[in-house]
Amino acid sequence: MKLLYTTLVLSSLPSLLLAQKDVTIPPVIQQLLDNMVLVEGGTFMMGGTAEQGAEASEYEFPIHEVTVSSFYIGKYEVTQEEWEAVMGENPSRFPNPKHPVEQVSYRDCQKFIRKLSRLVKKRFRMPTEAEWEFAARGGKQSKGYKYAGSNDIKEVAWLFENSSNGTQEVGLKKPNELGLYDMSGNVWEWCNDLLGNYSYAQQKNPVGAYSGTFYVFRGGSWVNEPWYARVSMRNGNQPRVRSVNLGLRLAL
Numbered sequence: 001m002k003l004l005y006t007t008l009v010l011s012s013l014p015s016l017l018l019a020q021k022d023v024t025i026p027p028v029i030q031q032l033l034d035n036m037v038l039v040e041g042g043t044f045m046m047g048g049t050a051e052q053g054a055e056a057s058e059y060e061f062p063i064h065e066v067t068v069s070s071f072y073i074g075k076y077e078v079t080q081e082e083w084e085a086v087m088g089e090n091p092s093r094f095p096n097p098k099h100p101v102e103q104v105s106y107r108d109c110q111k112f113i114r115k116l117s118r119l120v121k122k123r124f125r126m127p128t129e130a131e132w133e134f135a136a137r138g139g140k141q142s143k144g145y146k147y148a149g150s151n152d153i154k155e156v157a158w159l160f161e162n163s164s165n166g167t168q169e170v171g172l173k174k175p176n177e178l179g180l181y182d183m184s185g186n187v188w189e190w191c192n193d194l195l196g197n198y199s200y201a202q203q204k205n206p207v208g209a210y211s212g213t214f215y216v217f218r219g220g221s222w223v224n225e226p227w228y229a230r231v232s233m234r235n236g237n238q239p240r241v242r243s244v245n246l247g248l249r250l251a252l
Helices: 027-034 050-055 080-087 106-120 129-136
Strands: 005-007 036-039 042-046 064-068 071-074 188-194 206-209 215-218 235-237 246-248
Touching: 027 036, 027 080, 027 106, 036 129, 042 129, 064 129, 071 129, 080 106, 129 188, 129 206, 129 215
Parallel strands: 188 206, 188 246
Antiparallel strands: 005 206, 036 071, 042 064, 188 215, 215 235
């Protein structure tokens, strides 16, 4: 069954990160703002492209052309100190202020985003699945890697084989072409979309299926094998689900 897609309308970008004189922002949240990276819009082939080889699953097909407009995305996964600064508590199984927050559901993330947006007077959100994959691939600077930033998974990702059975501090591995860290490994990252089947049709700013029960998350995690950390790998679950290997990355 082919699922319908809608179009995301993005605000103009130049004024998004300008400081508001009447807003007092905690230093850790100002750091979060400073670490938002501009991803210049472009067109790419989304799905199980050639570099993914035989590892691509049926859910990564058909390969299709997608155009995304420019947007900002977090250089790092949301950390525990950032989450606690907004929410007043830390739900993570592996407490460390510089580690990614985990054990947060899709619904938890939306609450965090609403509170953060009110605090800084910006319209934060989670990236769409298309935006996430475009950014993970390196955007317009992509070198066609299998993982986010390398064909050597050890360079870019914390996985089962090297994670010491837990999350690790963000930003310790090699970044991808856009300077984004941990888009492969460490924790899975919720996306804004409902999970649905791909279409052959060319799309601009797709935002996922109109209906469904699972929301997308991407990138693999500290408990997974390399297969899960590929840039085209798709996964998802119900919006109430929390897990020790599931967090988020912001967009606006």
